[in-house]
Amino acid sequence: MQNIIQGIDKLQDLVRTIGSRKLFMVIDSSYPFLNIKDRIEEITVPKVCFSDFRPNPLYEDVCKGIDLFHKEECDAILAVGGGSSIDVAKCIKLAVLAREGREGLIPPLVSKRLDIDGSRIPLIAIPTTAGTGSESTHNAVMYYQGSKQTVTNDGVLPDYALLEPKVLATLPLYQKKCTMMDALCQGIESWWSVNSTDESKGYAKIAVELITQYWRKYIFDNDADAAANIMLAANYAGRAINISATTAAHAMSYKITSMYKLPHGHAVAVCLPEIWEYMTAHPEHCIDPRGKEYLTDIFNQISESLGTAGPKDSIVFVRQMMKEMDMENPVAVNREQELGLLTESVNPVRLKNNPVELTRDTLCNLYGIIVKRSVVLHC
Numbered sequence: 001m002q003n004i005i006q007g008i009d010k011l012q013d014l015v016r017t018i019g020s021r022k023l024f025m026v027i028d029s030s031y032p033f034l035n036i037k038d039r040i041e042e043i044t045v046p047k048v049c050f051s052d053f054r055p056n057p058l059y060e061d062v063c064k065g066i067d068l069f070h071k072e073e074c075d076a077i078l079a080v081g082g083g084s085s086i087d088v089a090k091c092i093k094l095a096v097l098a099r100e101g102r103e104g105l106i107p108p109l110v111s112k113r114l115d116i117d118g119s120r121i122p123l124i125a126i127p128t129t130a131g132t133g134s135e136s137t138h139n140a141v142m143y144y145q146g147s148k149q150t151v152t153n154d155g156v157l158p159d160y161a162l163l164e165p166k167v168l169a170t171l172p173l174y175q176k177k178c179t180m181m182d183a184l185c186q187g188i189e190s191w192w193s194v195n196s197t198d199e200s201k202g203y204a205k206i207a208v209e210l211i212t213q214y215w216r217k218y219i220f221d222n223d224a225d226a227a228a229n230i231m232l233a234a235n236y237a238g239r240a241i242n243i244s245a246t247t248a249a250h251a252m253s254y255k256i257t258s259m260y261k262l263p264h265g266h267a268v269a270v271c272l273p274e275i276w277e278y279m280t281a282h283p284e285h286c287i288d289p290r291g292k293e294y295l296t297d298i299f300n301q302i303s304e305s306l307g308t309a310g311p312k313d314s315i316v317f318v319r320q321m322m323k324e325m326d327m328e329n330p331v332a333v334n335r336e337q338e339l340g341l342l343t344e345s346v347n348p349v350r351l352k353n354n355p356v357e358l359t360r361d362t363l364c365n366l367y368g369i370i371v372k373r374s375v376v377l378h379c
């Protein structure tokens with residue numbers, strides 16, 4: 001069970017509540033410039049800072065954090081940053097608590113839910129991006145030997161998620177766009193996921209409606225109220241995927257990120273409209289046990305929350321958002337080879353959450369639409 005707290009002014013009391021004597025802080029390179037830094041520095045308990053990792057963290061980065069945690073004998077963790085910082089904190093917590101140690105973060109053990117008592121190391125997460133919702137999920141993403149690993153364990157769900165939207169003031173515009181699109185796609189994917197429940201659909205609906213209402217003011221006007229609502233939306237989307245997990249747009253995005261160096265949210269957002277278009281055209285391949293009429297109804301509900309007349313218009317709406325934000329699709333260099341590698345990369349386990357079956361041929365065709373041909377200029 002997680003507590004969601006609003007406002008950085010609550011942090012001091014929170015640290016007192018968890019009774020930490022030495023706090024392990026996981027922070028990224030933006031920390032020195034954050035407008036909440038001074039409030040964090042006011043915490044009176046001794047602090048040890050760990051920031052020696054990069055965005056989309058590697059196993060080797062996490063191991064350095066595990067060693068420092070042990071050496072300094074800390075008793076609680078405060079993660080301040082985007083999804084990368086929060087995920088590093090979760091991985092450190094898991095490795096410190098699990099009998100299997102850091103082996104629990106890599107294959108084969110990473111796919112097992114190890115037995116840990118999360119309450120032994122309280123974790124507070126303060127997100128500084130509005131996108132991943134990692135502050136409210138039991139997942140952590142990390143790369144091992146070039147491939148993405150997802151740790152899933154209820155013991156790593158942060159005990160406290162502290163939301164302070166004013167921190168978004170320093171987030172670069174392109175990061176704002178990418179992270180917001182991650183939240184929107186998480187909301188939409190969670191809603192149509194075969195694992196959705198009434199609770200997750202309720203969270204997804206709030207996320208999608210808040211983003212629909214506030215995205216322009218957040219991106220183009222730098223509006224503080226809009227930022228607060230987008231941060232809330234991202235948190236609701238996180239709570240939604242914590243129950244339902246993500247679907248094909250996320251599964252197809254990971255290789256796009258590593259191949260074309262597109263940030264996570266950008267990569268997911270170029271996949272989602274194409275997958276949605278395919279799904280509306282092929283209800284006969286529905287694999288959700290609730291049936292294709294149910295799925296059609298879900299698509300219509302999502303469309304209503306996006307303020308559109310139906311799925312067709314919703315797909316146009318998402319593409320139009322991307323266009324207005326100048327977020328372009330990746331361009332192929334060696335097209336045939338790249339489409340093959342992309343298709344092979346998709347994790348079949350994740351595709352099982354998708355409500356419509358996507359075969360290898362379908363994936364290849366979809367990547368063929370998502371990845372644009374390079375334009376050859378003739379002089």
Ligand SMILES: NC(=O)c1ccc[n+]([C@@H]2O[C@H](COP(=O)([O-])OP(=O)(O)OC[C@H]3O[C@@H](n4cnc5c(N)ncnc54)[C@H](O)[C@@H]3O)[C@@H](O)[C@H]2O)c1
Nearest residue numbers: 030055056082083084128129132134137139140141170171
């Ligand atoms: N655990 C989950 O449930 C979950 C869900 C979705 C994504 N993820 C993972 O999260 C990671 C991406 O996280 P992200 O999109 O939040 O980005 P990020 O954490 O990688 O941060 C991106 C960049 O933004 C900077 N930054 C962050 N906040 C800032 C601020 N307020 N001001 C200035 N700069 C700031 C960081 O220093 C970094 O350079 C990926 O590894 C992704 O796979 C995890």
